[in-house]
Amino acid sequence: MIRRSFFGYLAAKLPYETVKGGLPDPVDTALPGEVTLQIQVGTDQKSLVDKKKTALKKGVEVQRGALYGLFDEETKNVSAPVSGTITSVETRTGNYGRHFALINIATSEEGETSPAFSDALEADTKGTESLAFLSQLPGRPPFTRLANDGIHTVILSALEQDLLTNVNQYALLARKTDFKRGADYIKELAPKARVVLALPKYLEAEAQDTGCETVGIKNLYPNGNPILLAGRLAGKPIEAGKTLEESGFLLFSAEAVAATGKALRTRSLPQEKLVTLTLKNKETRLVNARIGTPITQIFEAAGETLVKRDHLIVGGPLTGVSVYTPNFPVDPDTDAILCHGPENMPRLTDTYCINCGKCVRVCPANIPVNLLIRMLENGLYEEAVEKYDLDACVECGLCSFICVAKMPLFQQIMLARHTLAESKKSAEMGGSND
Amino acid sequence: MTEYILLAISCIFVNNIMLTQNLGSCPFLGTSKSMDTAVGMSMAVIFVLVMAGITTWVVEAAILKPMDLQFLRTVAFILIIASLVQFVEMFLKKSMPSLYAGLGIFLPLITTNCAVMGVCLININEEYTFLQALISSFCYATGFGLALVLFAGVRERVILARVPRPLRDTSIGLITAGFIALAFFGFKGMG
Amino acid sequence: MTDSTKLIVSHAPFYRDACTVMKRSYLIMAAALVALIPGWFLFGAPAVGVSALAVASSIFWELTANTLMKQQPTIGDGNAAMIGLILSMLLPATAPWWMVITGTFVAIIMSKIAFGGIGGNPFCPPALSAAVLTVSWPHLMNFNGMLVNYDMAWSMVDPLINVKFFGAETASLYPPLELLFGHQAGGIGAVCGAGLILGGIFLMIRGISSWEICLSFLGGVFVAAFLFNMSNPDLYAGPVFHLLTGYTLVGAFFLATEDSSSPVNLIPMLIYGFGGGMLTVLIRNKGVWVDGVLFAVLLMNLANPILDMIRPKALGKV
Numbered sequence: 009m010i011r012r013s014f015f016g017y018l019a020a021k022l023p024y025e026t027v028k029g030g031l032p033d034p035v036d037t038a039l040p041g042e043v044t045l046q047i048q049v050g051t052d053q054k055s056l057v058d059k060k061k062t063a064l065k066k067g068v069e070v071q072r073g074a075l076y077g078l079f080d081e082e083t084k085n086v087s088a089p090v091s092g093t094i095t096s097v098e099t100r101t102g103n104y105g106r107h108f109a110l111i112n113i114a115t116s117e118e119g120e121t122s123p124a125f126s127d128a129l130e131a132d133t134k135g136t137e138s139l140a141f142l143s144q145l146p147g148r149p150p151f152t153r154l155a156n157d158g159i160h161t162v163i164l165s166a167l168e169q170d171l172l173t174n175v176n177q178y179a180l181l182a183r184k185t186d187f188k189r190g191a192d193y194i195k196e197l198a199p200k201a202r203v204v205l206a207l208p209k210y211l212e213a214e215a216q217d218t219g220c221e222t223v224g225i226k227n228l229y230p231n232g233n234p235i236l237l238a239g240r241l242a243g244k245p246i247e248a249g250k251t252l253e254e255s256g257f258l259l260f261s262a263e264a265v266a267a268t269g270k271a272l273r274t275r276s277l278p279q280e281k282l283v284t285l286t287l288k289n290k291e292t293r294l295v296n297a298r299i300g301t302p303i304t305q306i307f308e309a310a311g312e313t314l315v316k317r318d319h320l321i322v323g324g325p326l327t328g329v330s331v332y333t334p335n336f337p338v339d340p341d342t343d344a345i346l347c348h349g350p351e352n353m354p355r356l357t358d359t360y361c362i363n364c365g366k367c368v369r370v371c372p373a374n375i376p377v378n379l380l381i382r383m384l385e386n387g388l389y390e391e392a393v394e395k396y397d398l399d400a401c402v403e404c405g406l407c408s409f410i411c412v413a414k415m416p417l418f419q420q421i422m423l424a425r426h427t428l429a430e431s432k433k434s435a436e437m438g439g440s441n442d
Numbered sequence: 443m444t445e446y447i448l449l450a451i452s453c454i455f456v457n458n459i460m461l462t463q464n465l466g467s468c469p470f471l472g473t474s475k476s477m478d479t480a481v482g483m484s485m486a487v488i489f490v491l492v493m494a495g496i497t498t499w500v501v502e503a504a505i506l507k508p509m510d511l512q513f514l515r516t517v518a519f520i521l522i523i524a525s526l527v528q529f530v531e532m533f534l535k536k537s538m539p540s541l542y543a544g545l546g547i548f549l550p551l552i553t554t555n556c557a558v559m560g561v562c563l564i565n566i567n568e569e570y571t572f573l574q575a576l577i578s579s580f581c582y583a584t585g586f587g588l589a590l591v592l593f594a595g596v597r598e599r600v601i602l603a604r605v606p607r608p609l610r611d612t613s614i615g616l617i618t619a620g621f622i623a624l625a626f627f628g629f630k631g632m633g
Numbered sequence: 634m635t636d637s638t639k640l641i642v643s644h645a646p647f648y649r650d651a652c653t654v655m656k657r658s659y660l661i662m663a664a665a666l667v668a669l670i671p672g673w674f675l676f677g678a679p680a681v682g683v684s685a686l687a688v689a690s691s692i693f694w695e696l697t698a699n700t701l702m703k704q705q706p707t708i709g710d711g712n713a714a715m716i717g718l719i720l721s722m723l724l725p726a727t728a729p730w731w732m733v734i735t736g737t738f739v740a741i742i743m744s745k746i747a748f749g750g751i752g753g754n755p756f757c758p759p760a761l762s763a764a765v766l767t768v769s770w771p772h773l774m775n776f777n778g779m780l781v782n783y784d785m786a787w788s789m790v791d792p793l794i795n796v797k798f799f800g801a802e803t804a805s806l807y808p809p810l811e812l813l814f815g816h817q818a819g820g821i822g823a824v825c826g827a828g829l830i831l832g833g834i835f836l837m838i839r840g841i842s843s844w845e846i847c848l849s850f851l852g853g854v855f856v857a858a859f860l861f862n863m864s865n866p867d868l869y870a871g872p873v874f875h876l877l878t879g880y881t882l883v884g885a886f887f888l889a890t891e892d893s894s895s896p897v898n899l900i901p902m903l904i905y906g907f908g909g910g911m912l913t914v915l916i917r918n919k920g921v922w923v924d925g926v927l928f929a930v931l932l933m934n935l936a937n938p939i940l941d942m943i944r945p946k947a948l949g950k951v
Binding site: 595626 | 743749750764765915916920935
């Protein structure tokens with residue numbers, strides 16, 4: 009899958025998957041008996057969920073396509089992908105202290121689609137309510153933030169976020185009319201912003217009729233990284249330590265744009281997520297699954313069973329997250345799911361950095377990773393930001409991929425950033441109390 | 443001209459005051475834990491050593507030698523260096539506060555730096571002319587600064603490495619210093 | 634959501650490049666063997682003995698240190714064996730056994746384990762060890778004295794000693810082609826220039842030794858020797874002679890490129906290599922030492938942390 013040149017001085021090339029061999033035919037997954045919705049919650053909200061003080065609780069009936077609020081009816085932040093009854097509400101803690109509320113919904117057969125979305129569109133196509141609905145589409149388009157001041161560039165990206173997926177390229181090609189409609193809608197919403205379609209070079213000719221300004225980009229990892237992409241489109245890198253939004257960029261994935269177009273056309277919310285599945289035998293296939301479907305069902309449909317001690321990865325091999333249960337749901341932004349057996353587990357070691365310099369050569373942000381990791385190993389996080397550019401990291405994971413000593417470089421970097429963010433947050437909280 | 447260049451090379455590399463003659467090892471080990479302090483110390487040493495070298499040479503030539511008071515040399519030089527450092531400190535504090543703040547604690551520390559005393563005595567023992575004494579003072583100080591900065595660079599990395607606990611800090615510093623001296627052995631015979 | 638099927642979790646990335654420290658060490662050893670095997674043929678059984686003892690004692694020292702410090706044994710990564718093998722390239726074929734063992738002690742315990750094992754050493758262990766041996770027992774590292782019993786078809790006088798004490802015209806005794814095929818006195822693995830060049834090219838294209846350091850080191854030697862030769866052709870030998878004698882090629886491909894003591898960015902690497910090459914010739918021509926490579930490498934190792942401060946600006950930094 010990843011070919012390594014004999015000529016070691018060349019950096020390893022990691023091409024994204026393409027749709028060059030013809031468009032794949034997505035396989036539909038049957039409607040699951042139970043779906044799970046994940047909503048990220050803060051630490052204070054987590055205890056509320058644990059104490060069962062949510063508006064969505066066991067026994068509540070939900071309707072497909074309707075919008076609900078987890079805690080109250082005011083802030084609606086979750087759309088039900090199926091009609092049915094909530095069976096339980098749990099919490100889970102993910103990487104770096106992120107908390108999630110999990111809402112399990114038992115699907116009922118006679119699910120009627122809620123008319124709420126088409127009503128909202130009737131009322132005002134560009135109203136807040138319509139945008140709140142659209143933000144729930146597959147790909148999680150950031151519609152609610154489009155109205156923010158200072159957004160000067162909207163990137164529609166047909167580049168993938170990680171390896172082993174081609175959903176955005178597929179969405180751009182196979183759903184071209186919907187894509188065009190979605191792109192036009194975004195242009196109407198943000199009349200002052202520059203709307204650019206970033207896409208792999210080989211697709212440039214295909215995208216002529218979308219009517220967007222296009223920028224062809226080499227289909228190599230990590231060119232699809234949002235921060236690198238924004239820097240390339242702006243002509244100068246965005247300032248280290250700032251988020252995409254703070255610098256005035258918003259990123260819509262091609263799949264989200266196409267889904268928007270479809271939503272406007274059909275006046276109902278599409279809630280089928282495209283996912284590239286990679287099986288244990290390295291075979292990849294494109295599947296179409298309802299948001300919230302347990303991953304194990306998708307694998308079952310593909311003829312793969314997950315057993316104990318397997319490795320299940322959501323979101324791609326370089327930046328994804330490995331999950332602890334095969335019942336993990338498909339999220340609106342899950343592009344790739346892969347699994348492999350314990351024999352393919354990457355081995356990490358406790359070897360000290362041997363200073364071979366491969367990470368420095370491969371880093372797209374020019375970070376002196378060899379010196380940075382020495383700081384991080386000793387817990388000198390502030391110094392790492394000041395002297396060794398920890399804040400410039402774009403979180404692509406390439407240093408960890410290439411590391412000869414097999415150190416957990418990416419984990420160390422993420423841990424440091426998380427720790428710094430936490431201490432900054434607690435300092436701010438302390439400051440406001442005084 | 444060649445003579446002076448050779449003297450300079452000899453003072454900086456071949457007879458490096460720290461690595462070959464082993465003078466000034468307290469600040470060498472004490473101020474080398476970070477690059478910033480090492481650079482500050484080097485600057486302070488260069489400044490003071492040049493001043494001290496000139497003054498002691500003049501005192502030796504103008505007072506001690508004509509009056510046959512050479513037996514007072516050590517006492518006189520210690521006094522001169524100590525008071526010079528104090529004067530320099532007061533002068534800098536008044537006229538160049540930025541430089542004073544930059545050098546900070548290193549200025550008074552130099553009083554106890556045996557390299558300063560050593561170079562002043564070497565200047566007299568080798569019977570250098572005034573110009574030679576000036577060059578030798580400056581170059582010995584530069585050599586000290588060079589060794590200190592190089593050592594600080596290495597030591598900053600060594601501090602971060604997984605050195606076995608019994609060897610941490612000063613012990614590994616001394617081992618490193620020994621190896622640096624070995625590397626400077628390469629200059630033997632030049633100049 | 635949870636059920637009985639428990640999966641293994643770990644942190645991204647989930648794909649890893651296949652190159653490991655062990656593979657790296659073994660490739661370096663393979664490249665070193667290309668130069669060592671001709672040396673073994675030239676110097677016979679004692680040379681093989683020295684190499685074998687160096688490798689074995691290196692592993693022994695590392696294992697002893699691991700045991701004493703109650704660590705997991707780290708000899709599996711091949712680094713100790715590699716250091717021993719490279720050290721043996723620098724030794725004369727008739728080196729006494731106790732000198733080999735002392736050498737590996739310095740290389741493994743004092744210059745590697747004391748600094749925290751692989752990756753922590755600020756100096757190249759084989760170069761440091763050979764320098765310690767040269768300073769401690771100059772007569773045992775003198776190839777004229779050590780190889781006096783070898784009766785070969787070519788001159789067994791160390792070319793560097795000849796040129797240093799008898800003037801540059803003695804360099805004509807050593808035609809470059811002869812030097813390439815190892816017809817000279819020198820370290821076991823340092824005599825066969827052709828083998829070293831082949832091994833070095835292999836390491837460079839595999840990306841193990843950075844080509845920037847190797848080539849700039851050789852460039853530094855060439856330029857410095859050329860300048861010296863131009864200034865006084867009677868006293869100083871030409872650049873080709875300096876490139877093919879002594880430890881120059883070993884230094885360029887195996888010593889200067891040692892990972893943890895060499896810089897990683899382009900410009901520092903070029904300065905590091907070029908400076909090392911210049912210092913080599915300077916010490917050979919001006920200093921008291923016959924060969925300057927060891928000291929030049931150590932001096933550049935010393936400058937490495939400072940050189941590494943020259944680096945490109947990180948993305949989005951002003």
